[in-house]
Amino acid sequence: MAQFTININGASHQIDVAADTPMLWVLRDHIKLVGTKYGCGIGECGACTIHVDGVATRACSLPISVVGDSKITTIEGLSENNDHPVQKAWIEHDVPQCGYCQSGQIMNAAALLEQNPSPSDTEIDTAMNGNICRCGTYTRVKKAIKTASSQG
């Protein structure tokens, strides 16, 4: 066990866990922020996507020991009032079905738009390819990203 101080959604947290504990489980088990989902644990599905200094990162494959001073943002911290352009577009296009993969899709899409405010279809496909949706919401995800990008 080791002590870590990490910055999550603008607040500082003291956490006492093994150094190899993935941020996914730190968030879910220790900080009780469960919006970040477990889907595969090996970086293959994107359900656990968070932002580390604004960059989309798979929390299941990010040990707490490498986080350091980086600023972590989770779905809960993406906006104050559920009003990030991506969240608004998601509601407008009624994207979710079961909803389980959607935190990850939203976080990945938000990071994409941060870096590339008006992505082409191919750029969207490439950036989102690591986020699996078992319910098959892909066409709506793409439409919502386009809407968010024009609002952005």
Place this chain on the structure above:
Amino acid sequence: MTFFKTNYNRRSFLKSSAAAGGGMLLGFSWLASCTPTDEQLAQIPEEWFNINAFLKIGDNGIVTIMSPNPEIGQNVKTAMPMIVAEELDVDWSNVVVEQAGLDTAKYKRQLAGGSQSIRQGWQSLRMAGATARRMLLEAAAKEWNVPVAELTTSKGIISHPSGKTAGYGDMASAAAQVPVPEGIELKDTKDFKIIGTPTKNVDGPKITKGEPLFGLDYQKEGMLIAMIVHPPSFGMKLKSFDDTTARAMPGIKDIFTIDSLPEGVESQWSDVNAFPQLVAVVGNSTWEVMKAKKALIVEWEVNTKGENTVEYKKGLTKLIEKSAEEPARKDGSPEEAFKNASKIIEKTYSAPFIAHNTMEPMNFFAHVSADKAELAGPVQTPEYLSKTVSNVLGLPEEKISIMMTRMGGGFGRRLYGHFGVEAAVISKKANAPVKLIYTREDDMTQGTYRPAYEVKYSAALDENNNLTGFKVNGAGIHESPVFENRFPAGTVNNYVADKHTLDSNISTGAWRAPRSNFIACAEQSFLDEVAEAAGKDPIEFRLELFNNAIANPVGEDNDYDAERYAGVLKLVKEKSNWGTKREGVYSGVSAYYCHNSYVAQIIDLVMENGQPKVQKVWCAIDCGIVVNPEGALNQIEGGIIDGIGHAMYSNMTFTDGVPDQNNFNNYRLIRHKEAPVEIESFFVKSDIDPTGLGEPSLPPVAAALSNAIYAATGTRVTQQPFVDNVNLDKSTL
């Protein structure tokens, strides 16, 4: 208008009372039907009198619908309350939908979402809304001293021609005193205002904020985390284990074996489970338990022989080479028809085992103490789970509560609730509240798969290219995929359907649109080939067959309506660009009927770097009245993407009983890049009661794809996953 009774033998389906804090509370059964069949009348199911849903109209006019129906991703949590609100005649913006507090005795009987839930709830939900409205009207009539018949409602306002108006909130407390009417009138479907209006998912904003909704998000004070280790191979069982290292690891509380279905315990259909004996690891946090799980040394022993994919495939092939002892259906003389045929077309199709792979892996919370068990989690069959838990723990069912959480996908997987039983057994043994979590690997290698199937079709054409004989012979693991009474049965004079099953120690279960998910692809791919052999346009060829079934149906058990079937085909043809040549664009068509709904689809694809890329899917669907077009479209699109994805990429294979795939690095699911660029769906206008939506769009789409691939490449793809069995340039995959 239709008049319905709200009671039978003086037992009412509804109960009203004053709501705490003012207003009225109407309890009703989500399941009761207002137009029971004779059979149902003879013995009205007890569930119909079980109040498991509530409608509250507050003094402030806010309508709260407490639904016992958990959300599985099929939009029932939105669509079902819309039905209540329609008959109640309120403004949807004043409606709040809540998941009922399921751990109270009142809600003990819950039902799960499914393609059929809207069908089942359709009448009881309308009855509840209409009854509440009627009681509000009676309260107003009494207060204003006017006849009820003179009152009208609109958007939650009651009006009288004299100019008097009142909101539902103003009358709600008085309405609580009005006796529940004996009968009520339901709206004419043409007067619907909410039903048929695209309405957003009521949980949408919670999902986009990442609120805790799912079983895996469930937390309880003092809760421990549990994980299981199951045998690595189908056919193996636990021999012994050494937990010296694992037990000493930080955060680990206990490690023990469990049996979730001990011998002698009566099992139910929902207790499918290849591995009832497991090792359980219990500890403080997920990561600690995951690490200890890896440090366990477990010895397994062979119970039954582990199977290999090549072997059971051979087994299936062998079965369909012979006729069944007794055909499942036979019309006319197929032998004659084939003997006299001028052309015979034959083809065999197959599909592998596939896993459900809900994005949220199996999990369940349980807190078992000496005299009660509290469970919470994502399960589609809480009643069955409760029964098995009761049998296994020896606890009476009244002492067991099950709270249903939102489900991160179902597709049939959560019908089989062994993980709930396991959680309960672990909690009892650990003497603590536990949340059992399956890793993705546990989940994918546990079984309950869609079975592997193989089917052989044969068609006989006469010299005028009329279809004179048809044979279908299908085998599958534990079940045959053949539906003997479905199309094209009934359209051809000489027909035979044979069914075979192959036993296996690999467990199987229902997977989104069971059997149809395979057979539709085989049948509709084959008909494409037959149409080509007959020199006919594939749509015209099918329509000809439907015309036969309309004019002169063969046999009596045909379980489809040929006119509705033909209807969706005509609609999709009209809406798409069928028949117009476009450079580099290839099309395929398919149509299928299941879950009481009719679907026809056309796929337009282009070839990109030797790979098919679906540009557009056109989909026509006849699913009766569409309650929520927004949610319905989402369901249809999901089914299409799912259908394309699984036919194209997904594959579960076995070596000596060990699943060769265990996570998304080696099991392929469709991803963003591979999804269709565009999907456009069209509903057949209908005033038939709503039918299935979650499933019907999936089965046919794989054939539209295979037929389009044929148009593009000249290769008939007959084996799923297509990606492994068609000569495409694999380097670009």
